[in-house]
Each structure stands twice: as C-alpha cells, then as structure tokens.
Amino acid sequence: MGFFDKIKSAITRTTSALSHEIKRIVSRSPRLTGTSLEELESALLGADLGLPVTQQIIAAVRLGYESQGRSGLDVFEIAAREVEKSLSTADSALIRRADGPTVVSIVGVNGTGKTTTSAKLAHLVQQQGGTAVLAACDTFRAAAIEQLRLWGERLGVPVIAGAYQADPAAVAHDAITAAIARGATYLFVDTAGRLHTKHNLMQELAKVHRVMEKRLPGAPHEVLLVLDGSSGQNAINQAREFNKITRLTGLVVTKLDGTSKGGVVVAIQRELGIPVKFVGVGEQPDDLQPFVARDFANALFEVKS
Numbered sequence: 001m002g003f004f005d006k007i008k009s010a011i012t013r014t015t016s017a018l019s020h021e022i023k024r025i026v027s028r029s030p031r032l033t034g035t036s037l038e039e040l041e042s043a044l045l046g047a048d049l050g051l052p053v054t055q056q057i058i059a060a061v062r063l064g065y066e067s068q069g070r071s072g073l074d075v076f077e078i079a080a081r082e083v084e085k086s087l088s089t090a091d092s093a094l095i096r097r098a099d100g101p102t103v104v105s106i107v108g109v110n111g112t113g114k115t116t117t118s119a120k121l122a123h124l125v126q127q128q129g130g131t132a133v134l135a136a137c138d139t140f141r142a143a144a145i146e147q148l149r150l151w152g153e154r155l156g157v158p159v160i161a162g163a164y165q166a167d168p169a170a171v172a173h174d175a176i177t178a179a180i181a182r183g184a185t186y187l188f189v190d191t192a193g194r195l196h197t198k199h200n201l202m203q204e205l206a207k208v209h210r211v212m213e214k215r216l217p218g219a220p221h222e223v224l225l226v227l228d229g230s231s232g233q234n235a236i237n238q239a240r241e242f243n244k245i246t247r248l249t250g251l252v253v254t255k256l257d258g259t260s261k262g263g264v265v266v267a268i269q270r271e272l273g274i275p276v277k278f279v280g281v282g283e284q285p286d287d288l289q290p291f292v293a294r295d296f297a298n299a300l301f302e303v304k305s
C-alpha cells in the first residue's frame with residue numbers, strides 16, 4: 001500500500017467531516033454566495049487548517065467562480081491544490097551528512113509517540129540500505145528504556161542506554177561515540193517527554209543538545225518534533241515553544257487516524273515554516289511514512305492521486 005492509500009485511510013475522520021460539509025455547502029445552491037463562502041470557511045477552520053490557508057483556499061474558490069462560473073467549479077480540487085502549494089514550500093527530506101553519523105534528536109511532550117517514532121525511523125533507514133543506532137535518553141521513565149531496547153531487538157538495531165535516572169546528556173555523548181565507532185549512517189536520540197510550559201525541562205533539553213554539539217560539531221543535525229495529530233491547535237503551541245529552545249528542522253505527526261482535525265499538519269507548516277517530514281499512519285514498523293505533500297493534500301479532500 002502506497003503513501004496515498006495509507007494516509008487516506010489514516011485521515012478518514014478528517015476527510016469524511018470535510019467532504020460532508022463541503023458537499024452540503026456547494027450542492028445547496030447554483031450560486032456562490034457570501035453565506036456559502038462563510039460556511040466553507042467555517043468547515044475548513046473546523047479541520048484545523050488554520051486561518052491563512054483557509055483564506056487562501058477561499059480566495060482561490062472565489063477567483064475560480066468569477067472566471068469559470070459555478071458549473072465548472074471543483075472546490076475539492078481547488079482546495080487540494082492550494083494545500084499542496086502551501087505544503088510544498090519546504091524540504092521534507094531527512095538530512096544526511098556526507099561523512100559520519102547524522103544525529104537526529106526526537107523531541108516532544110509526553111505521550112506523542114517519540115520512542116516508537118525513533119525506532120520506526122531507524123527501521124526506515126535500514127530499509128533504505130543505511131545503518132542506525134538508537135539512544136535511550138529518556139532516562140526518567142524506566143519503561144521508555146525497556147521499550148526502546150525491545151524495539152531494538154525486534155528490528156536488529158543497537159541501542160545505547162544508561163541506568164534509570166542517568167544523565168541524559170551523558171547517554172547522548174556515549175551514543176554519538178558508539179555511532180561513530182560503528183560507522184552508523186544515523187543516530188536517533190529518544191529524549192524524555194517534556195511539557196513545553198516547563199522551563200527547567202526545556203533548558204535540560206538545550207543542555208543535551210549542547211553536549212551533542214561538543215562531541216560532534218553540528219549535532220544534532222536534525223531536531224524532529226513529534227506531535228499528536230489529535231491535539232489540534234495545541235500542537236501549534238507546542239511547536240512554537242520547542243522552536244524557541246532548539247531550532248526545529250522538521251515535524252513528525254502521529255495519531256492522525258484518531259482525529260477529525262488532520263488539517264493541523266497544514267497550519268503548523270504554514271505558520272512556523274517547519275516542514276512535516278513524516279506521518280504516522282499505523283502501529284507497524286512500516287507505518288511511519290515520509291511525507292508527500294501532493295498525496296496528503298489529495299487525500300485530505302478525497303481527490304484521486
């Protein structure tokens with residue numbers, strides 16, 4: 001199953017809600033009225049697409065109506081095109097260093113799926129012919145260390161871990177040393193979940209990153225924020241605050257199958273200019289997929305890819 005089919009299945013709740021509302025609005029009258037545009041705007045905002053992209057879509061729909069009339073107007077195709085345009089402005093490829101390991105720090109609040117995401121990214125790299133190492137830097141939660149070790153055994157990926165409540169910066173330092181010694185392509189660092197409102201925990205993350213940089217100049221080369229797609233506008237707040245502490249290079253959006261607000265993917269990238277690099281579309285190792293803007297946009301509005 002390709003990305004389009006997987007993402008279409010994952011965001012069914014979002015697309016169903018959007019499609020129902022849009023069909024109801026556009027089929028009610030042969031004319032495009034101020035009222036129908038307001039209702040269309042409300043439907044798009046309800047999917048958490050955000051005001052800028054929503055206004056962009058509304059403007060494109062209005063322009064299409066003025067140039068070709070209601071009979072030739074396909075609101076779904078126009079909306080998909082504008083969302084794709086908004087999402088395609090950023091590079092969604094995972095950074096790869098020419099020499100030495102590429103260090104990827106996985107950050108986010110509790111419960112978004114950072115540990116699972118770290119393991120799935122390691123699996124993806126291996127599937128593409130690379131080698132990976134995992135670092136268990138969530139030392140505050142004993143279960144996180146064990147969870148990552150289990151993933152490592154399952155996928156055949158070495159895991160560098162310290163004792164429970166060990167200094168996460170020290171574990172990250174040792175993990176970089178191990179990744180260099182093994183000649184690994186990537187090192188994925190699973191950090192502890194931390195609320196973006198807790199200043200001391202956010203400063204600790206900054207310390208972990210400083211230690212990485214001292215051990216390997218430029219590290220971490222990627223900082224991926226894992227967001228729960230069902231958290232809606234709160235996901236934007238999280239991204240904004242994490243980006244203040246550490247320069248985010250990309251987003252991983254998980255749990256899109258449990259929400260009708262999958263449009264938040266679009267809103268975050270548009271507001272903060274941080275590319276969505278991966279989306280989680282299921283529980284299996286292969287269900288973390290590289291993000292494809294066109295397929296996501298078409299799936300969101302049920303336009304055939």
